[in-house]
Amino acid sequence: MRILSGVWSGIVVVVFLLIVIGGSITLTAMTSTPVSLSSALTDPYLISVIRFTIGQAVLSTTISVGLALIVTRALARRAKFPGRRLLILLMGLPVVMPVIVAIFGITAVFGKRGLLNELLSLLGVEQSFTVYGLTGILVAHTFFNLPLAIRLLLPAWESIPRENWRLASMLGMSSRQLFRLLEWPSISDRLPGICLVVFLLCFTSFAVVLTLGGGPAATTIEVAIYQALRYDFELNQAALLALLQLSLCTVAALGLLKWFRVFAATSGRKVDARDRPDIHSTIGKATDFFCIGICTIFLLLPITMIFYSGIRGPIYEVISDPILWLASARSLIIAILATVISMLLAMGLIKSVRFLREKTKQQKGAELALTIGSMTVAIPPMVIGTGFFLIALRTHTLAHATLIMIALVNAIMVLPYLLRSISPPYIQAGEQYYKLCRHLGLSGLQRFRLIDWPIIRKPTAFAIGLGGALSFGDMGVAALFDTDGQITLPVMLYHQLGAYQFNEASVTAVFLLLLCVSFFWAINQIIGR
């Protein structure tokens, strides 16, 4: 009974997620005539699609997370330099960009007429660089996920207490020893979770893969799901493919789960990387700033190009359009609703996960619950959306529940980000102060307010900001539910593009990005300080 009282919130969330995921797939499947599983799985086309999907996702994840490790370490070693905070803030941008905006930004740098090719021809290189193909997919996925991985990894480095650094310098540890003995134990417990989120994002990537992949050979399962749902109206096939995607991702998740390591509880509270013994050499400094510099150029050039074309657009006309503000307001409402719902789901789950770890030492069970929460990325939002739509249709709530449903789908989609950034510090706080709390008789809200909150407020602010900004930039789901002609900002952007208003759209894109950054920044100011 005592166990039940500690895990009920988690059970509620897990059951809710399973019902939503299972229910939307089942409902979608039931709406059309069944297709045979065996005939679908032996289709050579589908097999090549599956192979391609997995291949590009593994490659993209390896590159993104691999580079993130290098850059994050450099960033962690250089705890203070001018522009560091701004750089980290700007790193939140790629993740929240509408895909089409990112595509335009990336091709402005790496495309046929991009900066890179201009530089090459300036240097007298005859051969021009072609981005379309696997290169394009990898570049784009690195652009999206490298900053995300950095943002998720950085807190792991920053959680290493200064006592450890001091001890290490007394022992005269080399940089490599520091990594092996201090840094790796601290980051390795987060790494599988981060890899999983990045992998799922790349696995389910769609428009980027199609457009920058150069042709239909670059097709992910998500493309096939879209095709089945939208153009062939074979809902059953769509549901089947969604299920297939979910199973493949589950296999990947279980593989990573196996790799999952026990949290290394570190003691000591003061955190300051300036006590590291290995940051004073010139070579170290040079390599760190080289890594940070390259990464900055790679991320900021496309962003700069997006801003550049936005600034040259008809700013006044776009900004003075009242529909832009109405759409922004609607997007903001969706973002706030989605964040609140997602936060409730995340806390419900994380609370139980910590309880499992503290009271029952159920490490694997705890990680399994977190994994289920992360798997939501593997379900195409269009399938969840279709499921919700069918529910609303049958319960005659379509006209009233639109906003809630868009928010709910978004909340489910951003849940993994919240889980992956809040759970490590929350669990660590538990491990560190569990005994103290028991001594002092702190529990419940009091424990949360006095012990947990100060530790998790920064990552929570990051997660809420990111989740909100992501829902703000959402497009697919909002368009699916339209019942009254009210539009969100990303939908408005697509309207402009559809009406040849490419210059106007580039202004709207910048406006959207600025709003996302402001939202992100405001949340961090309010909560994260």
Next chain:
Amino acid sequence: MKTPKLLTALIYGVCLSATGSAHAETPTLTVFTYSSFTSEWGPGPLIKKAYETRCQCNLKFVGLEDGAALLSRLKLEGNRTSADVILGLDTSLIAEAQATELLAPHDVNIADINLAVTWSNSYFLPYDFGYFGFVYDGEEIQTPPKSLRDLMLNPDSPPVIIQDPRTSTPGLGLILWARKVFGEDDIGAWETFASKIVTVTKGWSEAYGLFLKGEAPMVLSYTTSPAYHRHIENSERYRVAMFDDGHYQQVEVIARLASSKNPTLAQNFLEFMLSNDVQKILPTTNWMLPAVKTGQALPEAFKESEIPKVVLGFTPEEVSANRKNWIKRWLGAVAK
């Protein structure tokens, strides 16, 4: 003297709710359409204004992503749909929409319909049409290909960006176009053409945006695209390559739903779509050609030379029967 006050309030309240319900009796006509039709730059807002002044009704547009989203929404909602009218399906989706048996015959006199082909469908009414075409950058290409055959087979033809037939209407249009021109040999043509394809995008916006940014000198779009640049931007830079072997025609249609609670209103709206008032605004808002002779010339930006001489098209039944198979064959030829 509290009672009279309360009474006044009550009476006032009753009156208010009475006028409220009187308001509610103003019928609302719900039209499902694609989003660029109803966006502030499309014809939607103008049509709404014009129609509401004459019908004593509310006209409500629901804008979905594209024609395919429209059809799938219709199928999802079935006879529970709140739509009275569905506007914006094209010829390649007609057969499947008709198969849902959710539609009612239009009963409109179609004598005035002026497409390049004769129209006989009794459920769908064409309101505008266009042709797929390859738009090129005049600063990059001086001598554009003269025919689809030339474009797809000539090793010197320019690189192009096209759309995916699995996710976009023009993409599917090109499959049908090539099939019409090459017949059974389309696969060979696609295999040759594949090396010229810079990339295949999810939708028209990605493709056209990349084209405008110089990623390729040519893009699959509509023959009316140059008219936009001329009319709005006063630019002659973007042109369309007119092909001797023809252009594939896309006809956009409207239909009313059998489940509609406002059949007369829906019927009137169908007729209104063919009226001069609507037809004359379609070219410069929807960038398509009017389906009815308006009696007045097209805006100056639309050039006679950009109207195809040879018009190609499959019947909706042919498209519906072969679409999947042809896309599959296309994948086999292009995805390597």
